[in-house]
Amino acid sequence: MELEILDYRYPGHEAPALSGVRLTVPPASLTLVAGGSGSGKSTLAGIMAGYLPGRTGGQLAGSISLAGQTLKYDGGAQPHVVDLRQWVRHVAYVPQNARSYLSMVRSTVEEELAFGLENAGMPRAEMAARIQTIAGRFDLGRLLQRDPARLSGGQERLVAIAAAAVTDAGVLVLDEPLAGLDELAAARVAATVRGLRDTGTAVVILTSVLDTRFSDAGHTLLLENGQSAAEGMPAVRQGAEAAGVVVPGGPAPARGGTSSLSPERAARGATVVPAGGSPTEPESRGSAAVLCYRNVGFSYPQPERNVRRARLARGRRRDVSGGAERTAIAPLLDTINFAVHAGECVALTGPNGTGKTTLLKMALGLIAPDAGSVAVAGRDTAEASVGQLAKTAGLLFQNPADQLFERSVHHEVAFGPPGSRPDPAAVRQALDACGLAGLEDEHPYELPVSRRRLVALATVLARRPALLVLDEPTVSLDGHGRKLLGRILTAATAGGAAVLLSTHDKEFAGAHCRRVVELGRQYALPHEAAAPEGISAPDGTSFR
Amino acid sequence: MIRLHPFTGLALAVAAALLTLAADRWWLSLAVTTAAVGLAVLAGTAARLMLTAGAVLAPLWLSQLMVHALFDTAGSEVLVAGGPVRLTLEGLTTAGGLGLRAAAFVSVFLLYSLTVDRIELVRAIDAARVPAQLGYIVAATLALVPATVNRAKAIEQAQAVRGAGEGSGPAGWLRRKRLLAVPLVLSSIQEATERSVQLQLRGFAGGPGRTQLHPVPARSWEKPFGLLVLCLAAAAAVLLASQGGR
Incomplete structure (x- = not known):
């Protein structure tokens, strides 16, 4: 060609x-x-x-x-x-x-x-x-x-x-x-x-x-x-780097460094993110856990239809092997224990399909664990509605298509029902922090994917969450976008917010996260003793 | 229960519906409806059939009652009269007959749609040498409900994590659905546009020489049996219709 x-x-x-x-x-x-x-x-x-x-x-x-x-x-x-x-x-x-x-x-x-x-x-x-x-x-x-x-x-x-x-x-x-x-x-x-x-x-x-x-x-x-x-x-x-391409193994991104996306903000030299509200429960203040997973277990129900199809497939397909043995499935998550504290950024890593997204969605009560409990700001997610949890936690979905639904960038970031709308000043700060100044009237779907991802991030920041839960935030972000994300994480944790993000990018996790929790390698890493507050970490929580 | 090829099931459903509509005999409509419910019980979908059929038929029956029975001016045997209301035996008989026919038609096709394997139906249509687009339209239409439910769930979650999931009771429910409507339609259009490009790029508009990895198995007797049932139904419908009366 x-x-x-x-x-x-x-x-x-x-x-x-x-x-x-x-x-x-x-x-x-x-x-x-x-x-x-x-x-x-x-x-x-x-x-x-x-x-x-x-x-x-x-x-x-x-x-x-x-x-x-x-x-x-x-x-x-x-x-x-x-x-x-x-x-x-x-x-x-x-x-x-x-x-x-x-x-x-x-x-x-x-x-x-x-x-x-x-x-x-x-x-x-x-x-x-x-x-x-x-x-x-x-x-x-x-x-x-x-x-x-x-x-x-x-x-x-x-x-x-x-x-x-x-x-x-x-x-x-x-x-x-x-x-x-x-x-x-x-x-x-x-x-x-x-x-x-x-x-x-x-x-x-x-x-x-x-x-x-x-x-x-x-x-x-x-x-x-x-x-x-x-x-x-x-x-x-x-x-x-100047063209916005990420070069792995290059110089580590300086925390709070400037971005070439917005010259005005670069001149100011610092990212301002909407200040996170304090967790409301007294016990969650200070260094206490804002998000805590205790003995969490989860299995997806096997749809009856697929079981039947798999059975049918076994019966009549002999030409392609190895596919039809999924009727008895192992649990997706088993005895997960870890906590995220105010002012720290924790990375969740692990192979595809090991339940990272499931675990993150549990923090907002969108998925309930089969076993164990998840607490946000000391409150069991089983006893709170999604709306109540959303006052403390904000979630960036893995796919922006699952998050964006409004007709313009501004409408999207400022979305909220009466009484729960983000403060206009926070909307402005979130738009600026994500490098979206000047794009407020664009339709989110007409923006390049990297910018679309930043719009989704701005919708989270505008609500001033004390806990940021980010599902693969670096995916689709170009070099400029990653720098912005890095600065946002630095500013958010400096302001006392807790951050839990899933990623496969170990370099990004190394540069911006204090700890890494690795799924899918239960009992593999001998760091249980280092876990804070006596929480055991059979999933292999490691500390840098 | 015996598992039929999707087209055999369709032939049986069409034959039953054709016979009931053309024959216009109340006992036949009742028998077909009863048989459909009986088969649904055997297939374990009786509750869903009854609920869905009820939702479809209730407004239909009400409108037929109003049009044919409640304000009937032609009937001679008046049962109830007062003001504009004139309920006659003839009007009630007409509305009942139409209602029973509608019940038979709806329950037969609901039974078919609840028991057919959607994916097998699509494969069968694909194999029937009709244009690929027709197969896709059928597949997409059949997938529309689950796809829209998933899409609505994703948007509801996205809105809920931004505080829009609050409010209980009918008012809260109504508010959530109102917030959901426009984004749901817009995102469905967006997704359909994006996917249609990708389908073309996977050669979907290909010519008639398409093949199938797993064709739907059909027993040797199913095709002649399906055709025979359709022919018999058509002949019986013509015969019954020509005799007239009920």
Whole structure:
């Protein structure tokens, strides 16, 4: 595939989203396109995937060559519309929002993997063989008979990438393929990507993180403001930070350091977050626990329907192995004990699907534990309504699609029923802290994903929570966004708020969190004795 | 209970509904309704069938009672009269007949929708060489209720953690639903738009040569049996209708 994008404009926009970008993607190659939020990565991906400009009204000047054919675009309002049925045989594309890649009309992961192959009319035996191979490569055996609608965020991404890779398209375009994946899954995806490259696939990775796992990319391009800012790994690495790209292993972000997102705030030099309200219970003041998990256990009920399907599958499917043994499931969470205190930031880590989101949602009473108890500011969550808990705790959901529902950024951040609306001054502070000044009238869904995530964070901050519960806050954030997040965490904990966040980014956790609680490794780490207040930590709470 | 191919079940439901509607015999409507409820008991979905059917039929029956019976001007055998109200035996018979037919129709299709495996139905439609889009529309429509429930739950949670989950009783419930309505519609449209692009990018609009990893198994007798039932129902309906009367 060869692209020469002289200029691409979205309908109604004067400024080009992309200009002067040339990219050659030969077979058996790995290309890394790095860029911060709004740099034009997703637009480039859309053009490569064939749906831009299409019938969206976008205007493209340039040319695209694929599989021996060249399409020339004159920048007019009537561009070529590619035949996607043919295009997708050559190019497979997994978007940043992996959930939207899944068809959601298939009942199992196995059938979801088969979806693209069925549409291409592949014979059954070949389909089954390919699915078996790809499931082995991505270690999806345990997930094959699971309902795609009930996967964790990381599992969704893994399945989506596998569903794209199984099509055997010559060009594989992956937008942020490692976002939200645990270390093992990320290593597996990286290894599979290299394996696909070695067998002839041209892989293009669009990312806001210069992950060392892809340091052997044959070609690297840095996008900034829709233009090619640098080419080749050394030059890209050099310009990455200024362009909002995260460089792991680079200099540790200084706590309270300045951000290049908003010059005004940079001049002021300090982030102000709405001051957290004090926990109301006397016992929770000072160094006492704001959030406390005691002997928490939880299992998801096994839907009767899936049990029946798994049984049916066992009975009649012999072509794909390893999927149908999930009728008796182990508990998701077992005897979890730890606490988060005022003024500290604690990171929750662990492989995908080990119950991090479940544990975080328990802090707001959205999920009740099967065993044990969860207390917020000394109050058992079982005895309080979500609304009452929300006066103390704020939750950032893993997927902004689950959090944003208003028509503008300002409406979103200022949302609240009468009597529970955030204070206008706090709304202003939250918007400024998240670098959203000037974007108040934008529709949240029209913002780049990184900004969308910051809008969701602002909705949490505006309510002045004494406890911040953040589910994978670094996912989708570019370098600028991460700096803002780091500063917000510093300011919030300095103001006495307690923070519990889940993350796979150990570097970020190391730089911003006082402690790490690791799920999925019960009894693995010998740090129980160090647990405060005599709380045992069989899940392996460690202290830095 | 024997597990039928989704199309065999559909043929039986259509045949029963066709026969009842065309024949217009109160005893037949009653028999079909009773049979549907009896099968629902065997399938373990009787409570859901009765509740849903009740919710659908109650306003229908009320409107038929008002249109045909309560203010009947033509009937000769007046049962109750006073002011504008004139309840006649003929009007009551008409409303009852229509009500029974509606009950048979609703209970038969509800029984089918409550017992059919949605995913198998979609697979069966896919395999029937109809356009892929039709299969998807059916699948998406069948998935609409659970998908909307999940979506509504997510938005309710997002609103609840921002203090909107408070208030008990009908007023609190109404306030929460009012807050939910617009975001629910907007986010559903947003999601559908995003997913439709991705479906195209997965070759969903592909031609007629689609295949299936797990085709729905059908016994050899099911197809001829389904066709025979439909033909017999059609013939019986024509015969009964031509005889007229009730």
